[in-house]
Amino acid sequence: MKHLKSLSLLISLTLASCSLNPDYDRPAAPIPTTYKDAASPSDIGNDVLSEGQLNDWRKHFSDPSLQRIIEAALKNNRDLKLAALRIEEVRAQYRIQSSAQLPSIDATGSYIRSQQPSPLTGKMETGSQYQAGVGLTAFELDFFGRIRSLSEAALAQYFATEEAHRAARISLVAEVATTYIRELTLAQQELLASNTLKSREDSFAINRKRLEAGVTNAVEMRTAEMLSETSRARLAEVRRERARVRNNLRILVGSFDFAVEEKQLNIEAIQFPPLNAGLPSKLIERRPDIRQQEEELLAANANIGAARAAFFPSLTLTSSIGSVSREFSDLFKGGTEVWSFMPQLNIPIFSGGRNKANLDVANVRKNIAVVRYEQSIQNAFREVMDTLVAHDQLLVQVTAQKAVRDADSERARLAQKRYDKGVANYLEYLDSQRSQFESDQEYLRLQELRLSNDIALYRSLGGGW
Numbered sequence: 001m002k003h004l005k006s007l008s009l010l011i012s013l014t015l016a017s018c019s020l021n022p023d024y025d026r027p028a029a030p031i032p033t034t035y036k037d038a039a040s041p042s043d044i045g046n047d048v049l050s051e052g053q054l055n056d057w058r059k060h061f062s063d064p065s066l067q068r069i070i071e072a073a074l075k076n077n078r079d080l081k082l083a084a085l086r087i088e089e090v091r092a093q094y095r096i097q098s099s100a101q102l103p104s105i106d107a108t109g110s111y112i113r114s115q116q117p118s119p120l121t122g123k124m125e126t127g128s129q130y131q132a133g134v135g136l137t138a139f140e141l142d143f144f145g146r147i148r149s150l151s152e153a154a155l156a157q158y159f160a161t162e163e164a165h166r167a168a169r170i171s172l173v174a175e176v177a178t179t180y181i182r183e184l185t186l187a188q189q190e191l192l193a194s195n196t197l198k199s200r201e202d203s204f205a206i207n208r209k210r211l212e213a214g215v216t217n218a219v220e221m222r223t224a225e226m227l228s229e230t231s232r233a234r235l236a237e238v239r240r241e242r243a244r245v246r247n248n249l250r251i252l253v254g255s256f257d258f259a260v261e262e263k264q265l266n267i268e269a270i271q272f273p274p275l276n277a278g279l280p281s282k283l284i285e286r287r288p289d290i291r292q293q294e295e296e297l298l299a300a301n302a303n304i305g306a307a308r309a310a311f312f313p314s315l316t317l318t319s320s321i322g323s324v325s326r327e328f329s330d331l332f333k334g335g336t337e338v339w340s341f342m343p344q345l346n347i348p349i350f351s352g353g354r355n356k357a358n359l360d361v362a363n364v365r366k367n368i369a370v371v372r373y374e375q376s377i378q379n380a381f382r383e384v385m386d387t388l389v390a391h392d393q394l395l396v397q398v399t400a401q402k403a404v405r406d407a408d409s410e411r412a413r414l415a416q417k418r419y420d421k422g423v424a425n426y427l428e429y430l431d432s433q434r435s436q437f438e439s440d441q442e443y444l445r446l447q448e449l450r451l452s453n454d455i456a457l458y459r460s461l462g463g464g465w
Helices: 002-015 051-055 064-076 078-099 146-212 218-253 280-286 288-309 354-420 426-460
Strands: 105-117 124-141 314-325 337-346
Touching: 064 078, 064 146, 064 218, 078 146, 124 337, 146 218, 146 288, 146 426, 218 426, 288 354, 354 426
Parallel strands: none
Antiparallel strands: 105 124, 124 314, 314 337
């Protein structure tokens, strides 16, 4: 009983061990305090979004078709599944490391049947021995916090992996939304190219009849033929690109059986919530990749404590208590009790500089973690700045291009009337048709770019605004 009390006291002292971890101070964020030249003050909000708001992507992406695709991707995407499995792996590693802080108590039982010479008669005798016991093996008393520091490092790594999973989830939502917008744009470009091809085929047919009637010349007829075949090639190009984008969506969703809806949704109708980007300092609280780097920094900080503890003595215990008997029926009777208590003290004297080198490595890795943390903040700030500036300028571009498109459409209508009446020549008519097609294409491109930029802003702000 006295032995058990002493062992319990030592374990209690171990659990109350000191820590040699350096004091942790979050590094200052190496970024400005405001988004200069990015958006007007009325556009920028100071509120920090809650975790639930950041993860509720449905409020940001309200289109039902897009929501259906995102839900399927979050359920089946292979990259996201790997990130989730990585969490399970690191969680198990933390549990393994954490278990080292408590003694491992095992029950043992053995049976030995042997033949050996008798010390009295010298004759060979055969006998049996039964043994049962309970004990612990090589349990380190963590007086200087080495085991605790390693456990804290493993816990920080686990939290870092969770943040990496959140970052992967946000990136997947943004990638699906961007690909969906691309597919919608291509659908409208395909419709535009198809209508243009039909119009130019009709024009080619008319010019061929006019040539046969001697009203026009071969140059105008061949020009109409060239424009018709150019439109046919453009339509084939758009269809090829749209098929590729659909396959990308299926990969993101995780199934080639996934069917993309055929409905024609005008990308002009897609709108995101009003901009509320937040202060730069809030990026640290929003972005999971920044929080991941800070957890990596905390793990590196804890590893320094473990490396420092290696310079101090360590004490390990191996102990057991049990019973030994020649007969199984007498195994737990009086007089059969056996026990052992083997403390082992290890005092570092000379290790060829290994402990010093391990501490140097731990310090360098912490410095690397600090730089990566600061780098992640700066990259996040740059991404937000780029998308905020682009947000304002793209709105100006889209508005201007809409005016260009409308003007080109009216110009093409007037040129058609002038050509039909014989007032305008064929080159003027062709130039108006070409210009209208290019204006429509550019307007669709800018609309896609505007929406893709807002999706990039959603990702760079950590999942919303």
